Amino acid sequence: MSRFMNYAIQLAQMVNGQTGINPPVGSVVVKEGRIVGLGAHLMKGDKHAEVQALDMAGIQAEGATIYVSLEPCTHHGSTHPCVNKIIEFGIKKVIYAVKDTTLVTKGDDILKEAGIDVEFQFNEAAADLYKDFFTAKRNQIPELTVKVSSSLDGKQATDFDESKWITNKQVKEDVYKLRHEHDAVLTGRRTVEADNPLYTTRVPDGKHPIRIILTKSGELDFEQQLFKDTASEIWIYTENKKLKNDENHIKVIYMKDCDTTEILKDLYQRGIGKLLVETGPSTTSQFLQSHHLDELILYLAPKLIGGSGKHQFFKTDEVIDLPEATQFEIVDSKLINQNIKLKLRKK
Amino acid sequence: MSRFMNYAIQLAQMVNGQTGINPPVGSVVVKEGRIVGLGAHLMKGDKHAEVQALDMAGIQAEGATIYVSLEPCTHHGSTHPCVNKIIEFGIKKVIYAVKDTTLVTKGDDILKEAGIDVEFQFNEAAADLYKDFFTAKRNQIPELTVKVSSSLDGKQATDFDESKWITNKQVKEDVYKLRHEHDAVLTGRRTVEADNPLYTTRVPDGKHPIRIILTKSGELDFEQQLFKDTASEIWIYTENKKLKNDENHIKVIYMKDCDTTEILKDLYQRGIGKLLVETGPSTTSQFLQSHHLDELILYLAPKLIGGSGKHQFFKTDEVIDLPEATQFEIVDSKLINQNIKLKLRKK
Numbered sequence: 001m002s003r004f005m006n007y008a009i010q011l012a013q014m015v016n017g018q019t020g021i022n023p024p025v026g027s028v029v030v031k032e033g034r035i036v037g038l039g040a041h042l043m044k045g046d047k048h049a050e051v052q053a054l055d056m057a058g059i060q061a062e063g064a065t066i067y068v069s070l071e072p073c074t075h076h077g078s079t080h081p082c083v084n085k086i087i088e089f090g091i092k093k094v095i096y097a098v099k100d101t102t103l104v105t106k107g108d109d110i111l112k113e114a115g116i117d118v119e120f121q122f123n124e125a126a127a128d129l130y131k132d133f134f135t136a137k138r139n140q141i142p143e144l145t146v147k148v149s150s151s152l153d154g155k156q157a158t159d160f161d162e163s164k165w166i167t168n169k170q171v172k173e174d175v176y177k178l179r180h181e182h183d184a185v186l187t188g189r190r191t192v193e194a195d196n197p198l199y200t201t202r203v204p205d206g207k208h209p210i211r212i213i214l215t216k217s218g219e220l221d222f223e224q225q226l227f228k229d230t231a232s233e234i235w236i237y238t239e240n241k242k243l244k245n246d247e248n249h250i251k252v253i254y255m256k257d258c259d260t261t262e263i264l265k266d267l268y269q270r271g272i273g274k275l276l277v278e279t280g281p282s283t284t285s286q287f288l289q290s291h292h293l294d295e296l297i298l299y300l301a302p303k304l305i306g307g308s309g310k311h312q313f314f315k316t317d318e319v320i321d322l323p324e325a326t327q328f329e330i331v332d333s334k335l336i337n338q339n340i341k342l343k344l345r346k347k
Numbered sequence: 348m349s350r351f352m353n354y355a356i357q358l359a360q361m362v363n364g365q366t367g368i369n370p371p372v373g374s375v376v377v378k379e380g381r382i383v384g385l386g387a388h389l390m391k392g393d394k395h396a397e398v399q400a401l402d403m404a405g406i407q408a409e410g411a412t413i414y415v416s417l418e419p420c421t422h423h424g425s426t427h428p429c430v431n432k433i434i435e436f437g438i439k440k441v442i443y444a445v446k447d448t449t450l451v452t453k454g455d456d457i458l459k460e461a462g463i464d465v466e467f468q469f470n471e472a473a474a475d476l477y478k479d480f481f482t483a484k485r486n487q488i489p490e491l492t493v494k495v496s497s498s499l500d501g502k503q504a505t506d507f508d509e510s511k512w513i514t515n516k517q518v519k520e521d522v523y524k525l526r527h528e529h530d531a532v533l534t535g536r537r538t539v540e541a542d543n544p545l546y547t548t549r550v551p552d553g554k555h556p557i558r559i560i561l562t563k564s565g566e567l568d569f570e571q572q573l574f575k576d577t578a579s580e581i582w583i584y585t586e587n588k589k590l591k592n593d594e595n596h597i598k599v600i601y602m603k604d605c606d607t608t609e610i611l612k613d614l615y616q617r618g619i620g621k622l623l624v625e626t627g628p629s630t631t632s633q634f635l636q637s638h639h640l641d642e643l644i645l646y647l648a649p650k651l652i653g654g655s656g657k658h659q660f661f662k663t664d665e666v667i668d669l670p671e672a673t674q675f676e677i678v679d680s681k682l683i684n685q686n687i688k689l690k691l692r693k694k
Contacts (some may be wrong), residue, residue: 003527004552007361011385013353019383033527034365037388038358039403042382056386056399065552180350180380204349205412207380276494 002121004028004067006037009126011040011049012069016129017044017181021273023070023133027051028092029057031064035247048073050082054089062090071100072107073094073280083107087114091303097123098192102137103212112329132294133273141264142275145295146287147178148313155193155305156281156313167301170337173203175278180206182276184235184267188283189215196224199278208232209276212267214283216258218243235270237263260290285315293346296328300340317331351375351414351556352444353381356473358396359416363476365390365554368489368620370417370480372396374436376404378411382416391618394419401436409437413437416473418447419454430454434461444470445477449484455614479641480620483522483628489622490613492527495660503628503660514648517684520639522625523550525644529623531582531614535630536562543571546625547578555579556623559614561630563605565590566582582617583612607637632662635673640693643675 011026019041027049029037034070037060041053047055050072065147072082072094081082083296086094094111098301099120113116132143149167156166173217179185192213200208208231213220218240227234230249237253245252255262267275277287287293358373365371366388384407386399394402397419406608419429419441433441440588441458445586446467458465460577473517479490496514497503503513526532526548539560547555555578565587574581576594584600592599602609614622624634634640652658679690
């Protein structure tokens with residue numbers, strides 16, 4: 001495995017979560033074994049990674065090799081196609097780690113036609129970075145992660161709403177990282193009311209996700225601390241035509257039918273590429289049933305809570321027959337100071 | 348520990364070994380939790396890391412935080428002082444991981460005087476990257492690593508010169524990485540004659556170190572494959588005034604006295620910041636006795652070779668009394684497919 005491809009992927013990982021509906025991409029230009037340019041795609045609308053790296057390399061790019069974490073693009077979007085720039089700068093060889101299945105015209109083909117040596121060097125870490133990007137782009141739906149903190153018996157909180165304290169401090173820090181890596185966090189009205197959460201990223205210099213609130217009824221108390229917090233925007237989806245708010249950082253989005261898929265489509269159109277659902281039982285259950293679910297992050301505290309069933313994180317009208325129950329694959333499990341973190345993907 | 352400081356250090360590590368007598372530095376500019384610029388010092392004479400990152404950030408740098416792996420410089424060298432650029436761009440906060448003890452005027456002080464918030468956030472990985480840089484700069488001597496491949500009983504080769512095969516394939520690949528990370532590799536005449544080595548970095552797109560040959564007598568056979576190989580320059584240190592070579596990639600440096608320290612000083616003046624000594628018993632023994640030695644990398648193959656003592660890698664006229672023997676600290680030990688790699692530093 002090439003050291004320089006690793007660097008390109010490291011650069012991509014650095015900007016993961018800040019590129020909206022665009023993929024996080026990193027790139028390194030190498031000449032005679034030396035890095036002469038490096039770059040990453042910093043935000044949608046800004047230069048692509050290859051362009052950043054080529055601009056840094058300047059005339060040194062002539063005859064050099066460029067490493068890119070993802071196949072160079074061929075489309076005229078908010079910026080020019082990367083393949084043109086690669087050809088213009090006189091690059092001799094292009095090495096990329098993941099094929100972009102959403103491209104109508106393949107970057108690989110165009111570069112080869114231009115006489116450039118092109119090598120597809122598959123890389124697992126890079127593939128992992130883009131695993132949900134292609135589906136998201138094809139369906140125009142954000143990459144969807146649901147996060148749940150629960151007791152061993154599947155309760156998000158006791159019946160007395162003490163949910164804030166169910167997992168430990170280290171898990172809370174891990175959740176801040178999750179928020180940093182998503183464009184937006186979605187919650188329901190009842191959680192806002194009960195927990196009064198801020199949904200910010202309380203780590204040094206962390207990026208605060210846009211906060212999305214789902215409330216069909218529109219019964220919100222704008223005096224709560226969340227609405228006073230201007231760290232990032234708050235978007236409210238409601239079926240209540242009368243709900244209004246004039247604050248600059250608050251946006252009320254009326255929908256005749258607050259259907260999960262319709263909300264997801266609308267969020268994508270507004271530039272949300274990665275959505276984290278972090279909320280109470282009813283909205284959690286709603287999104288866990290969406291066929292757009294990509295990942296479930298489950299933090300388990302080693303406690304048994306019991307109760308009458310009010311706060312179980314997955315609630316449906318009837319118990320689902322085993323053959324129909326959603327089946328997950330555990331892709332990672334980690335012990336975080338006596339709490340367990342499970343990363344799961346729908347089978 | 349800050350995620351962005353980690354990124355700045357990752358960037359520094361990417362350019363480690365390609366900055367000559369300058370330190371490898373990485374930098375990230377962050378605004379509202381988003382990376383708006385990133386950079387690394389690519390080579391001596393080129394822009395410093397902070398400047399690369401600030402240029403990428405442009406007007407976004409106003410009010411932003413800059414993370415740097417090393418304290419920003421204050422001197423007018425081949426480029427302007429980084430502190431000036433940081434002030435000009437309107438940076439609000441500077442966070443750096445290692446203090447630059449070689450600066451006459453402290454970057455930290457100047458930035459604070461300019462009203463910028465400055466935070467020294469010590470980082471062990473960054474400190475490790477610069478541990479020998481400060482001494483090297485102060486003494487104007489390259490960072491010096493000696494590499495030895497040996498049997499368990501301290502023999503670099505059998506008495507029949509089969510040294511090339513003493514360690515396994517994975518160790519050879521590790522040695523290629525070592526070469527990539529050094530500006531130059533030094534060897535003696537006898538090794539060139541016996542082993543006919545190329546001293547190149549046989550990894551994809553690896554950087555070939557400059558090859559230094561030490562030969563007081565100047566008895567070299569320019570027909571050997573090493574001298575035909577133009578992958579990188581070859582510099583020959585000799586006391587033989589008559590030694591000449593007209594090839595473009597070969598440089599003969601005459602010295603009245605080929606003393607270890609004098610050679611090291613001359614190499615530093617020629618831009619060699621990191622030197623790897625990779626040679627046979629006599630030159631190895633000479634450099635292992637230098638008080639400028641920073642690191643010894645010892646690869647041990649699980650073999651016993653014995654012999655008459657001709658090929659022991661550390662040879663002196665007399666056995667050294669134990670209290671006077673050089674004492675090392677093992678900073679790292681690693682099993683590489685049945686060979687042991689020890690990283691040692693002089694105590």
